[in-house]
Amino acid sequence: MVSVYTDWPKSAADLLPLPDCDGPKLRPFDFRGQQNIQFLEHIGDGAHADVFRVNIGGQIYALKVFRFGIEDRWMAPEHKSDYDSPEAARAFYNYSEPFCAECRAYGRLQEAGHEDLSIQCFGYVLLDEKHEDSLMKQFPELRHAINGNYQTIDSVEIFSRKRFLGKDGRPPPIRCLVKEFGHECDALQAKDAKQILKDIIRLHQLGIIDIDIADRQIINGKIGDFSTAITVPHYLTTPALNPHLAPEWISAMEKELFVFSSNDYWVFDAMVDEVNQELSMEHDEEHDEESGETQNSIRKKRIEVFAFPPGKGNRPTRYDLRGTTTRARLYTLADPRRYNWRDPVKRGNSRARPEDGSQKPHQRLQAQPPRWYLDFSRKEAERLRQIAFAGFTNQLAWTFKEGHIFPTQRPQN
Numbered sequence: 558m559v560s561v562y563t564d565w566p567k568s569a570a571d572l573l574p575l576p577d578c579d580g581p582k583l584r585p586f587d588f589r590g591q592q593n594i595q596f597l598e599h600i601g602d603g604a605h606a607d608v609f610r611v612n613i614g615g616q617i618y619a620l621k622v623f624r625f626g627i628e629d630r631w632m633a634p635e636h637k638s639d640y641d642s643p644e645a646a647r648a649f650y651n652y653s654e655p656f657c658a659e660c661r662a663y664g665r666l667q668e669a670g671h672e673d674l675s676i677q678c679f680g681y682v683l684l685d686e687k688h689e690d691s692l693m694k695q696f697p698e699l700r701h702a703i704n705g706n707y708q709t710i711d712s713v714e715i716f717s718r719k720r721f722l723g724k725d726g727r728p729p730p731i732r733c734l735v736k737e738f739g740h741e742c743d744a745l746q747a748k749d750a751k752q753i754l755k756d757i758i759r760l761h762q763l764g765i766i767d768i769d770i771a772d773r774q775i776i777n778g779k780i781g782d783f784s785t786a787i788t789v790p791h792y793l794t795t796p797a798l799n800p801h802l803a804p805e806w807i808s809a810m811e812k813e814l815f816v817f818s819s820n821d822y823w824v825f826d827a828m829v830d831e832v833n834q835e836l837s838m839e840h841d842e843e844h845d846e847e848s849g850e851t852q853n854s855i856r857k858k859r860i861e862v863f864a865f866p867p868g869k870g871n872r873p874t875r876y877d878l879r880g881t882t883t884r885a886r887l888y889t890l891a892d893p894r895r896y897n898w899r900d901p902v903k904r905g906n907s908r909a910r911p912e913d914g915s916q917k918p919h920q921r922l923q924a925q926p927p928r929w930y931l932d933f934s935r936k937e938a939e940r941l942r943q944i945a946f947a948g949f950t951n952q953l954a955w956t957f958k959e960g961h962i963f964p965t966q967r968p969q970n
């Protein structure tokens with residue numbers, strides 16, 4: 558029988574780098590002996606995980622504990638019947654399930670020597686029974702969420718941890734990542750925004766897109782959440798993974814990838830707009846008793862850092878299609894497909910030492926990567942404008958046939 562999730566390890570030798578598919582992988586956390594975690598405090602949660610402040614060997618870390626989420630929380634096959642097959646579920650799980658997605662992104666940052674682009678991740682952990690027990694006893698209110706029966710669909714309680722059992726018939730172990738413990742940023746400032754934008758471009762150069770960008774996700778001034786990330790090679794980014802794709806689907810995938818990449822910049826620009834709007838509201842509220850000095854300081858706090866400055870680039874909320882030809886040439890700031898995932902370190906003879914003098918390989922990234930230009934019909938460009946207004950949703954759906962993942966058209970609402 559095919560196991561979907563990683564099974565309970567019998568010994569440390571079973572803790573292989575994850576996930577089990579082409580591309581980057583993350584190593585297990587090194588406890589230097591027995592697993593030993595002291596849970597201190599529940600510090601946050603999101604759509605995919607609960608995060609705890611923990612003590613491991615006298616050091617404080619953030620432990621991200623992933624739930625066994627149902628498929629509509631991640632890029633899984635369109636038809637649930639597809640997902641009922643363990644082979645299909647496993648194929649999607651390894652690339653896209655939030656725990657695997659985050660392992661792959663961190664694996665890439667480590668293999669390329671660019672861990673500085675995010676808060677650090679020190680490896681994955683599969684909680685042993687003793688630690689699962691203490692987690693559940695200490696935080697009983699989270700028991701249901703962590704086990705996966707946190708959602709009821711059509712009056713049926715989904716107990717997703719039990720959906721795919723391990724070899725010995727048990728539900729799989731709880732999966733976690735050990736990360737640097739940090740703090741959310743108080744108020745986004747221009748210098749943070751400039752750095753975050755630079756980091757997004759560098760992540761795209763490393764083949765990592767669909768990053769969760771929001772000011773609440775910025776921890777210690779860095780991007781800290783990759784649970785939705787798509788990392789090259791991936792069934793969306795890399796047609797070479799499926800030799801049976803028809804040319805029209807390869808072209809549809811290219812456009813979809815372009816839109817996913819653009820969306821990271823649209824979200825960044827929307828975040829900056831929101832911060833500026835909040836500042837303007839503060840300004841209006843204080844207007845009556847406001848001195849000229851306050852107005853100046855609010856003006857100074859405005860962030861003028863945009864991926865697609867107003868009126869330029871492919872920021873669909875701003876571009877004007879009137880008077881253009883039948884084609885629209887759009888661009889994003891880096892092409893994630895240029896990352897050479899088959900030979901990550903030697904690419905372009907760019908082997909170099911990291912600035913901190915350590916011995917890890919380091920792939921030098923071009924300071925100003927070439928833009929990625931792609932032609933769209935006027936109609937398609939208009940559609941992009943609309944989806945960016947309405948919130949991005951993927952246009953392609955995915956299905957599993959004869960050992961491969963294929964794109965299909967997503968039904969339009």
Ligand SMILES: Nc1ncnc2c1ncn2[C@@H]1O[C@H](COP(=O)(O)OP(=O)(O)OP(=O)(O)O)[C@@H](O)[C@H]1O
Nearest residue numbers: 601602603604605606608619736737738739782784
């Ligand atoms: N390293 C960390 N240090 C301190 N707090 C953290 C850390 N990582 C996450 N948090 C807190 O936990 C929250 C949830 O974490 P995270 O965003 O990684 O989970 P998620 O389920 O992937 O969320 P999302 O729904 O945004 O995808 C964060 O918004 C933040 O408040």
